[in-house]
Amino acid sequence: MGRRTMSTQFPTDRVIQDFPKAYKSNCTPYIQEDFSVEVRNALNLTNPNRDAYICKVIFVGDISVGKTTIVKRFCLDNFEQAYKATIGVDFEIETIRILDQPHNLQIWDTAGQERFKCISQAYYRNSQVIAIVFDMTKPKTLEDATCWLESALAVNSIEKPFLFLVGCKCDLVSQKEFEIMERSGMEMAKGMQAEYWSVSAKTGFNIHELFNRIAGLSFESSVKKSIIESAISLGGIRPSQISRQIYGVGKFRRADGKLDSSCRC
């Protein structure tokens, strides 16, 4: 079945007007709650026919945790029950309209198999978003998440990529197991300075919400970067001055609503 479209023929599920929320407000280092005034003002002055902003997103994690299935659920809205290992990397591109501007998500789905690691690592570079996936039915895949993060960061040239820790296959666990795994996932995410999500590629639970959140955060960051670049190209302004003014300082919000100042990002 085709996706719903607006009169412009753009699918309504690929349109974002409000800043997408985190899955749990106490488990994200990205505490911004709306598009910033600077970004909204800059977009008002932007040529409506400008090229799309581009964001590279990589999915990493152990073998068979659900990386490909998550990407396919979002891009093609289907679910493949049979397991087919990814060889090296696969690539999808999805355009999302955010505040009436096109934003392209380049989604790189990498192989979890050890023997393809050398090939897939070559594609980790310049990733604005790193999503580490684990299988909620297999605690070992959560333990391995830190290794995936390290290898993704080791070759990445982006200074502070957005980090997501994603627990997949939540449809396969009981309510009690879900709570235990989610708690462990959230603790791991806090240690990594990542945002936590539980999803199911089978039922579609939280799949669009996750990608919208990735798109919203990366769009805000790309527009801010272009504001800085154009200010620098106009001359007379030091990069550090501008970045202090328009980049907020990220902190974890604790369960009691207070900010945790021990976080570094």
Ligand SMILES: Nc1nc2c(ncn2[C@@H]2O[C@H](COP(=O)(O)OP(=O)(O)OP(=O)(O)O)[C@@H](O)[C@H]2O)c(=O)[nH]1
């Ligand atoms: N029930 C259920 N099964 C899932 C879910 N996500 C993935 N699967 C199944 O898990 C298996 C592995 O999924 P893939 O997406 O191929 O795993 P992968 O992480 O891409 O694996 P590699 O490419 O080898 O790294 C497949 O049989 C999927 O159908 C989910 O949310 N729920």
Ligand SMILES: [Mg+2]
């Ligand atoms: Mg795969």
